[in-house]
Amino acid sequence: AELWQNVPLAPADSIFKLTTAYKEDTFEKKVNLGVGAYRDDDNKPWILPVVKEATRILLSDETLDHEYLPITGLPEFTAGAAKLILGLNSPALAENRVASVQTISGTGANHLGALFLTKFYQWGTNEKKVYLSNPTWANHHAIFKNVGIEPVEYPYYDPKTIGLDFSGFIGALNAAPERSVFLLHGCAHNPTGVDPTPEQWAAIADVMVAKKHYAFLDCAYQGFASGDLDKDAWAVRFFVEKGVAMLVCQSFAKNAGLYGERVGALHIVSPDKETSIKVKSQLSVLSRSEISNPPTHGARIVSMILNNPSMFEAWKRDIQTMAGRIIDMRKEVFRLLTEELHTPGNWDHIVNQIGMFSFTGITPAQSQALTNEAHIYLTTNGRISMAGLNSKNVAYFCKSLDAVVR
Numbered sequence: 524a525e526l527w528q529n530v531p532l533a534p535a536d537s538i539f540k541l542t543t544a545y546k547e548d549t550f551e552k553k554v555n556l557g558v559g560a561y562r563d564d565d566n567k568p569w570i571l572p573v574v575k576e577a578t579r580i581l582l583s584d585e586t587l588d589h590e591y592l593p594i595t596g597l598p599e600f601t602a603g604a605a606k607l608i609l610g611l612n613s614p615a616l617a618e619n620r621v622a623s624v625q626t627i628s629g630t631g632a633n634h635l636g637a638l639f640l641t642k643f644y645q646w647g648t649n650e651k652k653v654y655l656s657n658p659t660w661a662n663h664h665a666i667f668k669n670v671g672i673e674p675v676e677y678p679y680y681d682p683k684t685i686g687l688d689f690s691g692f693i694g695a696l697n698a699a700p701e702r703s704v705f706l707l708h709g710c711a712h713n714p715t716g717v718d719p720t721p722e723q724w725a726a727i728a729d730v731m732v733a734k735k736h737y738a739f740l741d742c743a744y745q746g747f748a749s750g751d752l753d754k755d756a757w758a759v760r761f762f763v764e765k766g767v768a769m770l771v772c773q774s775f776a777k778n779a780g781l782y783g784e785r786v787g788a789l790h791i792v793s794p795d796k797e798t799s800i801k802v803k804s805q806l807s808v809l810s811r812s813e814i815s816n817p818p819t820h821g822a823r824i825v826s827m828i829l830n831n832p833s834m835f836e837a838w839k840r841d842i843q844t845m846a847g848r849i850i851d852m853r854k855e856v857f858r859l860l861t862e863e864l865h866t867p868g869n870w871d872h873i874v875n876q877i878g879m880f881s882f883t884g885i886t887p888a889q890s891q892a893l894t895n896e897a898h899i900y901l902t903t904n905g906r907i908s909m910a911g912l913n914s915k916n917v918a919y920f921c922k923s924l925d926a927v928v929r
């Protein structure tokens with residue numbers, strides 16, 4: 524008998540499937556609102572000027588070679604990355620109780636964090652379960668299942684208000700057995716664009732501490748949400764201050780436009796330095812068996828930007844360029860729908876939501892109609908990537924949206 528005959532054919536990834544369908548479409552005004560990658564006003568991928576500059580410097584540096592990095596990554600990169608997300612005045616950093624490891628972007632950080640939990644987390648009665656927001660980034664489900672952790676859902680998005688189901692969320696935190704693991708999006712929730720307010724974060728942190736829950740914080744959009752790196756790290760830093768047990772997954776895919784370079788980090792915050800040293804030693808063992816050593820190029824770029832004050836300032840301007848364009852598109856969609864087209868329904872959520880994505884609130888049938896009739900590609904849950912909109916296609920998008928909701 525032949526080998527692998529019993530392997531079932533897996534469905535194509537739904538997001539990448541959209542990209543393929545978009546590429547094959549020959550309609551002139553087609554729009555791709557599927558994938559979460561930044562595009563400039565000409566619908567082109569954007570290499571950040573500061574990244575170009577860093578690359579130029581790296582390429583002309585004759586002292587650099589292709590030797591292996593340490594297992595846990597480029598030290599200047601992980602140290603800079605930890606400061607970026609936890610803050611320059613982080614008590615956890617001052618007390619040397621953060622174990623930071625370079626990972627294969629945010630996905631690798633999620634994976635390594637999940638794997639570490641399977642080996643060392645002191646589970647309560649909720650053994651090997653993780654609470655994921657309903658909905659969440661689809662890959663979260665796969666990442667945890669792959670390491671034998673069962674995803675269970677907590678209420679998050681309320682279709683009636685197109686906002687946060689705060690009471691459902693808090694109810695789930697209270698109902699979960701002590702020491703449960705909750706995955707929280709640090710900012711710019713994917714796919715909804717709906718984040719808790721600071722007051723709501725404070726209430727969430729209180730329950731997390733009271734119930735000794737573990738916060739698995741995924742932060743893939745720092746700076747991308749508001750345009751301000753510190754503002755977008757607020758919830759993460761607040762959790763450290765409140766003493767919530769936690770780890771942070773960090774990605775430089777979006778905020779540095781380094782998608783394919785796979786630059787990320789996992790930061791595990793421990794109660795004290797001695798514990799942190801042990802945690803880091805085990806992360807190193809796990810990483811060794813998974814990837815041996817992380818890739819150099821992207822980490823060198825980000826490290827240079829984080830550790831050079833003038834380049835850091837230039838990066839902040841680049842981030843504002845991206846976040847600013849997205850925020851402008853939100854305002855323009857809102858203006859067109861409400862003032863020009865008088866589209867039925869309330870569209871406040873378009874400007875209230877944050878980050879790369881917007882949950883439009885349209886039905887699967889309406890989103891299908893947008894694709895079939897207007898050649899606008901989006902996931903059937905009604906999520907649109909705001910980065911796919913620009914000054915040339917936003918009017919066409921709004922007119923088409925107006926037509927399908929009437």
Ligand code: PLP
Nearest residue numbers: 628629630660713741743774776
């Ligand atoms: N987490 C969330 C919520 C995301 O949306 C993404 C990317 O889409 C990631 C993590 C990780 O992305 P990457 O592995 O490219 O850093």
